Amino acid sequence: MADERAFTASLARFFAAPAGVRVPIGDDAAEVPNRGRESVLCCDPVVERVHFARGADLALVGRKAVNRNLADLAAMGARPDWLLVSLVLPRAMAAAARTRLLRGIRAAARAGRCAVVGGDVATHRGPLVVTVTAVGHLRGRALLRSAARAGDSIHLTGPVGNSRAGHHLSFRPPLAEGEWLARHGGAAAAIDVSDGLLLDLWTVLAASGGLGAELHEDAIPRRPGVGAGRRALLRALAEGEDHVLLFTVRSGRRLRRGGPLRALARRPIGRVVSRPGLWLVDSRGKRTRLLARGWQHALAGA
Amino acid sequence: MADERAFTASLARFFAAPAGVRVPIGDDAAEVPNRGRESVLCCDPVVERVHFARGADLALVGRKAVNRNLADLAAMGARPDWLLVSLVLPRAMAAAARTRLLRGIRAAARAGRCAVVGGDVATHRGPLVVTVTAVGHLRGRALLRSAARAGDSIHLTGPVGNSRAGHHLSFRPPLAEGEWLARHGGAAAAIDVSDGLLLDLWTVLAASGGLGAELHEDAIPRRPGVGAGRRALLRALAEGEDHVLLFTVRSGRRLRRGGPLRALARRPIGRVVSRPGLWLVDSRGKRTRLLARGWQHALAGA
Numbered sequence: 274m275a276d277e278r279a280f281t282a283s284l285a286r287f288f289a290a291p292a293g294v295r296v297p298i299g300d301d302a303a304e305v306p307n308r309g310r311e312s313v314l315c316c317d318p319v320v321e322r323v324h325f326a327r328g329a330d331l332a333l334v335g336r337k338a339v340n341r342n343l344a345d346l347a348a349m350g351a352r353p354d355w356l357l358v359s360l361v362l363p364r365a366m367a368a369a370a371r372t373r374l375l376r377g378i379r380a381a382a383r384a385g386r387c388a389v390v391g392g393d394v395a396t397h398r399g400p401l402v403v404t405v406t407a408v409g410h411l412r413g414r415a416l417l418r419s420a421a422r423a424g425d426s427i428h429l430t431g432p433v434g435n436s437r438a439g440h441h442l443s444f445r446p447p448l449a450e451g452e453w454l455a456r457h458g459g460a461a462a463a464i465d466v467s468d469g470l471l472l473d474l475w476t477v478l479a480a481s482g483g484l485g486a487e488l489h490e491d492a493i494p495r496r497p498g499v500g501a502g503r504r505a506l507l508r509a510l511a512e513g514e515d516h517v518l519l520f521t522v523r524s525g526r527r528l529r530r531g532g533p534l535r536a537l538a539r540r541p542i543g544r545v546v547s548r549p550g551l552w553l554v555d556s557r558g559k560r561t562r563l564l565a566r567g568w569q570h571a572l573a574g575a
Numbered sequence: 576m577a578d579e580r581a582f583t584a585s586l587a588r589f590f591a592a593p594a595g596v597r598v599p600i601g602d603d604a605a606e607v608p609n610r611g612r613e614s615v616l617c618c619d620p621v622v623e624r625v626h627f628a629r630g631a632d633l634a635l636v637g638r639k640a641v642n643r644n645l646a647d648l649a650a651m652g653a654r655p656d657w658l659l660v661s662l663v664l665p666r667a668m669a670a671a672a673r674t675r676l677l678r679g680i681r682a683a684a685r686a687g688r689c690a691v692v693g694g695d696v697a698t699h700r701g702p703l704v705v706t707v708t709a710v711g712h713l714r715g716r717a718l719l720r721s722a723a724r725a726g727d728s729i730h731l732t733g734p735v736g737n738s739r740a741g742h743h744l745s746f747r748p749p750l751a752e753g754e755w756l757a758r759h760g761g762a763a764a765a766i767d768v769s770d771g772l773l774l775d776l777w778t779v780l781a782a783s784g785g786l787g788a789e790l791h792e793d794a795i796p797r798r799p800g801v802g803a804g805r806r807a808l809l810r811a812l813a814e815g816e817d818h819v820l821l822f823t824v825r826s827g828r829r830l831r832r833g834g835p836l837r838a839l840a841r842r843p844i845g846r847v848v849s850r851p852g853l854w855l856v857d858s859r860g861k862r863t864r865l866l867a868r869g870w871q872h873a874l875a876g877a
Contacts, residue, residue: 280673281696284677284696287681288677288684290692291690294690297692297693298691298692298694303657303659303692307609307610308609308610308611308612309610314657314659314693314708314710315659315695316618316693316694316695316708317661317695318661318695318697318704318706320663322699322700323697323699324697354607355605355607355616357605357617357618357708358618359619359620359706361622361704362872362874364874364875365875366874366875368874368875371582371874375586375589375590379589379590388590388592388593389600390596390599391604391605391617391618392586392600392618393618393619393620394579394583394586394874395620395626396625396873397625397702399622399702400699402620404618404620404704404706406616406618406708408614408616570696571698572666572668572696573666573667573668
């Protein structure tokens with residue numbers, strides 16, 4: 274099996290960005306020049322039996338399809354404006370089921386203060402695939418995966434783990450937090466935690482020039498149901514679909530007061546170090562090396 | 576079975592457009608305000624066994640996935656800037672096959688003078704689904720489906736029919752024609768002929784307030800392989816995936832000279848009339864009423 278991250282990295286080389294594109298393939302979303310104000314674009318599918326189980330509430334599926342994209346915009350610090358929705362529907366899908374899906378899409382668009390302005394519908398003898406494109410804009414500088422430096426403290430906007438119990442369908446994209454961190458708050462790097470905290474943190478460290486990180490075992494906020502103990506924590510760090518922001522703050526710089534952050538987001542969970550690798554540090558200061566495990570789509574090799 | 580067009584029309588009501596959106600759901604692409612210059616957005620999937628056969632050349636599949644969207648922008652008179660590509664890949668798809676798909680996408684983007692700046696990759700145990708989003712801009716007014724009037728002459732930028740023999744994979748989106756028609760040429764309404772000339776013409780007539788049209792049997796350009804005779808013509812008019820522009824020109828107004836149009840595009844194939852309906856007129860002036868048949872995705876009823 275090939276590695277999804279390696280494939281995505283190869284896409285960035287394959288589709289060379291034209292001059293003027295500040296952020297091409299490789300971050301949470303693309304950033305392109307737009308008449309003096311940067312546009313931010315992203316596009317993510319949700320697929321039956323990959324991103325949701327057959328029989329899932331279709332209102333929640335629609336919501337997830339939108340919110341996955343809004344979480345990507347949030348991780349850039351962007352504000353969403355427009356959505357496009359491409360529906361590939363199983364031929365036998367009933368009208369009531371279609372309506373439920375659309376209601377979920379519409380509710381999530383309203384909550385994100387953006388509008389569905391277009392899309393397409395096709396049917397087939399296969400699984401439901403809902404692909405949403407989100408277009409937004411920046412009112413400051415983007416939060417990039419590549420902006421971490423050794424010495425930065427590491428933060429999360431919310432707890433992680435146990436997403437499969439329902440959070441993966443019902444999460445709220447951290448739009449207010451992302452925009453505030455980019456404009457006022459003082460964040461350096463950021464990423465949407467979608468593939469698991471370890472893998473997404475690793476992505477930030479690699480994009481920032483091959484850095485490492487120490488995480489403080491007791492400082493990492495756990496979602497209800499994760500359970501106590503290190504094994505439960507490690508599962509939570511690799512599970513994915515948390516859709517909180519992982520962000521870093523420069524050493525010596527403080528997050529600004531006020532704003533939409535929860536109190537837990539102000540307490541560092543660890544720090545960036547210059548030596549590549551990931552370490553978990555327990556309450557007695559004992560360090561354990563971790564592997565960057567998480568969710569990756571399996572790809573066939575050559 | 577419900578009607579795909581009725582479903583799409585219901586989407587336009589369901590997702591009410593905010594103020595300032597000139598063209599929401601219901602045209603070839605959406606037109607949204609953007610800092611003094613309108614943006615045009617569209618998003619169309621290609622699905623294995625719906626839009627291409629299993630075993631099709633994946634370079635052509637990638638090309639089609641891009642060009643379907645560029646044809647939608649062309650029908651608005653827009654120029655493409657950015658593409659996003661969402662890939663839902665069969666898990667067993669080999670690396671060489673993936674590369675071939677990407678090469679087709681890249682070649683079509685280059686030909687359309689736009690750039691792939693983002694997207695996403697997922698894998699599943701199902702068919703290949705490639706969803707491309709295109710973002711472009713207008714340098715004048717958009718060509719709308721709703722802008723036809725009784726008395727307009729009807730034109731095509733290229734011949735129709737026999738698309739399944741290969742044209743549906745290898746067509747060139749009429750970008751130069753669309754932009755020229757919108758900026759200089761003098762077109763009124765336009766649509767991308769994707770579901771068959773009769774159905775797409777009917778869409779223009781319905782969007783323009785419930786008009787009708789007369790088509791001149793001998794004036795409709797046929798693609799090689801369509802064959803002679805009325806039955807062959809009617810098949811060609813309902814087949815779809817022609818991806819030429821159907822456009823109208825106001826009575827008394829002439830298409831401007833020069834520009835990228837082929838000679839055949841300057842010869843009307845018929846005219847818009849106030850009485851709803853479609854008629855085919857033969858060389859002796861005999862009129863035959865037609866049904867608006869074409870390609871529609873089957874949807875399950877209530």
